[in-house]
Every structure is written in structure tokens, then in C-alpha cells.
Amino acid sequence: MKILLIGEYSNLHNSLKQGLVKNGHNVVLLGNGDGFKNYDADILIKSSFFEKKFLKIIAKIVDRLTGISLNEIELFIKSLFKVRVLKGFDVVQLINERAFKTSPWMEKILLKKLIKNNQKIFLLACGVDNKSLIYANEKKFRYSILTPYFENSSLKKEYKQTLKYLSPSYSRLSEYVKNIVSGIISSDLDYHIPYRGAEKYLGMIPNPINIDKLKKPYLIKRNKIHILHPINSKNKIKKGNEIFEKSLSIIEKKYSNKIKVIRTIDNSYSSHIKKVEDCDILLDQVYAYDQGYNALEAMALGKVVFTGAEIEWAEYYKLEEDSVAINALPDVSKITDKLSWLIENPIHLENISKNARKFIEDNHNYKNIALKYIANWEK
Numbered sequence: 001m002k003i004l005l006i007g008e009y010s011n012l013h014n015s016l017k018q019g020l021v022k023n024g025h026n027v028v029l030l031g032n033g034d035g036f037k038n039y040d041a042d043i044l045i046k047s048s049f050f051e052k053k054f055l056k057i058i059a060k061i062v063d064r065l066t067g068i069s070l071n072e073i074e075l076f077i078k079s080l081f082k083v084r085v086l087k088g089f090d091v092v093q094l095i096n097e098r099a100f101k102t103s104p105w106m107e108k109i110l111l112k113k114l115i116k117n118n119q120k121i122f123l124l125a126c127g128v129d130n131k132s133l134i135y136a137n138e139k140k141f142r143y144s145i146l147t148p149y150f151e152n153s154s155l156k157k158e159y160k161q162t163l164k165y166l167s168p169s170y171s172r173l174s175e176y177v178k179n180i181v182s183g184i185i186s187s188d189l190d191y192h193i194p195y196r197g198a199e200k201y202l203g204m205i206p207n208p209i210n211i212d213k214l215k216k217p218y219l220i221k222r223n224k225i226h227i228l229h230p231i232n233s234k235n236k237i238k239k240g241n242e243i244f245e246k247s248l249s250i251i252e253k254k255y256s257n258k259i260k261v262i263r264t265i266d267n268s269y270s271s272h273i274k275k276v277e278d279c280d281i282l283l284d285q286v287y288a289y290d291q292g293y294n295a296l297e298a299m300a301l302g303k304v305v306f307t308g309a310e311i312e313w314a315e316y317y318k319l320e321e322d323s324v325a326i327n328a329l330p331d332v333s334k335i336t337d338k339l340s341w342l343i344e345n346p347i348h349l350e351n352i353s354k355n356a357r358k359f360i361e362d363n364h365n366y367k368n369i370a371l372k373y374i375a376n377w378e379k
Contacts, residue, residue: 080109144287
């Protein structure tokens with residue numbers, strides 16, 4: 001099969017590509033590196049012209065005054081030249097309704113080129129999109145990435161880039177994409193739940209993790225437990241980093257002789273994964289039901305991860321609470337209690353570490369996941 005993957009969040013499409021290649025398929029990945037993370041792509045399309053210091057200021061002023069993004073226009077022009085020659089693929093998969101990271105009308109132009117020159121197109125429900133955001137906005141989740149905004153409306157400015165997916169133009173883009181694709185696949189329960197029963201929805205395929213590449217599943221024997229708190233400055237409110245920080249301030253005072261806390265901000269992927277290899281506990285995110293990619297890769301490395309591990313997730317995989325990951329609720333005292341429990345009972349760290357690696361091997365093996373994608377694409 002000749003496959004084109006468009007867009008990259010969190011190393012998902014890269015790992016899927018690796019699994020597809022292992023199964024004998026020809027794969028091309030087009031992406032923008034996902035900002036500071038600098039993920040690999042066969043065809044890398046980044047906004048570079050308006051990232052220069054002076055021009056970046058101009059782009060921000062134009063965006064603020066007119067609502068026109070010069071960065072998106074640059075991405076559109078660069079993508080248009082590439083899309084014109086991307087022909088003859090058996091399958092094209094979009095990582096999101098807005099896979100090229102341009103404005104809705106630009107996305108439609110690019111997608112029309114893809115439809116004309118290739119066979120089947122599929123949509124991956126991954127990242128913020130219209131349907132999952134409507135579900136969250138209607139408060140159908142017990143908590144979601146919108147919870148901080150619901151609790152504090154003064155955060156509206158920080159949620160500008162998220163709330164735009166509820167606008168008429170993004171709603172129309174969502175409908176357009178759903179009309180042109182052959183099927184929709186979700187990457188975890190946070191997207192599976194909103195999409196259940198939707199037209200063309202093929203179900204959830206768990207995120208693919210390259211267990212051959214991430215193959216040091218152990219905790220490091222030393223005097224102090226290392227706790228890593230990586231922060232993405234653009235998403236820190238939606239991830240619940242402030243809740244983690246409040247808990248850490250308590251834990252650091254209580255167990256100063258037993259722990260070492262490492263904080264990072266906007267690290268590239270290569271730098272981040274080295275930090276993960278050297279930690280024992282990773283604080284990932286609060287407002288989720290299932291694990292995101294960052295958490296899964298850490299679990300593959302045998303780390304104890306505070307992340308989405310809700311009741312729905314435990315029931316789906318038939319797991320006991322806190323057996324392979326710690327469910328990070330949006331509650332400082334509960335996170336503090338869980339951290340204290342692990343610090344005072346390090347045997348639990350060892351058990352969860354082993355269980356986490358096995359869980360990834362059993363449910364997220366990139367080669368097996370690639371076969372599930374092929375089966376869905378061929379339906």
C-alpha cells in the first residue's frame with residue numbers, strides 16, 4: 001500500500017509510519033514538526049518567514065487587527081506546492097480536521113487537491129476538533145480541557161485558539177471533512193466517547209508506540225525519587241499544570257530528603273525523551289480520561305505516570321485502579337495523596353512500572369496497531 005499521513009501531534013503519525021513500514025508498506029509523512037517539539041517529517045512544511053523577529057511582530061499586529069494570520073497564509077502557499085505533486089496514494093490520513101494548520105477556507109482548497117489526485121481519505125479524531133469540543137462545551141464530560149475556562153471566564157483570551165473550533169467557519173470545515181472522508185478513527189477515549197454513534201465512525205484504534213525504540217523499561221535505583229513535570233507553555237492551563245505545581249510545592253516541603261523535582265518548559269522531543277528516561281514519576285495531564293502520547297511513551301519506558309486513567313478507561317481495558325498509571329484528578333489534595341503514597345511505598349513504583357510496560361506491549365505495540373489501521377482502511 002502507498003500511504004500518505006498528513007499532520008503530526010506528539011509523534012503519533014511517526015510511530016504509525018514506523019509500524020506500517022515494518023509491515024511492508026510505503027509511507028510518506030507530511031508535517032510541520034509540531035512547533036518546538038521538532039518531530040520528523042518526510043515533507044516538512046513550517047512557517048519560517050514570519051517567525052523572523054521583526055516580521056513576527058508584524059504578523060501578530062495584523063492578526064490582532066484583522067484576524068488574518070500571515071503564518072497560516074505562508075503555510076498554505078507552501079502546502080499548496082507540495083500537495084499538487086502528492087498523487088497516486090491508496091490511503092491519505094489526516095491527523096485532524098485542520099491537518100495543515102491553516103484557516104478553514106485554505107484547508108478546503110488543499111483537501112480538494114488531495115481528493116482529486118488520490119484514492120481514499122480518512123480522518124483521525126485527534127487533538128481539538130469541532131465535535132469533541134462541542135461535547136466538552138455541553139459539559140457531557142465530568143471534566144475536560146474546558147473546565148478551567150468554565151471555572152474562570154477571565155481565561156477567555158488563553159482559550160481563543162481552542163474556542164475558535166466552535167465558530168461557524170470551523171463547524172463548516174468539520175462538516176466538509178466528514179463528507180469527503182471514507183471513515184473516521186479515534187486515537188483514544190477522549191475522542192472515542194464524543195464520536196460514538198457518529199456517521200462514518202469506525203471506532204477507536206489505540207495510539208501506536210514504538211516499543212522497539214523505547215526499550216529501557218526500568219526505574220533507576222538511587223537515593224531520591226525523581227519527579228518530572230514537563231510544561232507546554234501554550235497548553236499549560238488545559239493540561240492542568242497549575243494543579244500539579246500546587247501539589248509539588250506541598251510534596252517538596254514534606255519529602256525534601258526523598259525526592260528531586262525536575263521542571264522543563266517547551267523542550268524539543270529529543271531533549272524531552274531523555275528527561276523521561278531519567279525520571280521515575282512523570283506528571284502528564286489532569287483534564288483527560290485516557291492517556292495522551294506523552295504519557296504512553298513514558299509508560300513504555302516503565303515510568304509511573306499521572307495522567308488520564310479514568311473509570312471508563314479502566315473498564316475498557318479491564319484494569320484495576322492505579323495498576324498501570326495514576327488517574328490524575330483535577331484536585332490538588334488527591335494528587336498530593338497519591339504522590340505521598342508512592343513516595344512512602346516505593347514498592348508500588350516498581351509494580352506499576354512493570355505493569356505499565358506490559359500494558360503498552362499488549363495494547364499499543366506499533367506493529368500490531370499498524371495492522372489495525374490497514375484493516376480499517378481496507379473495509
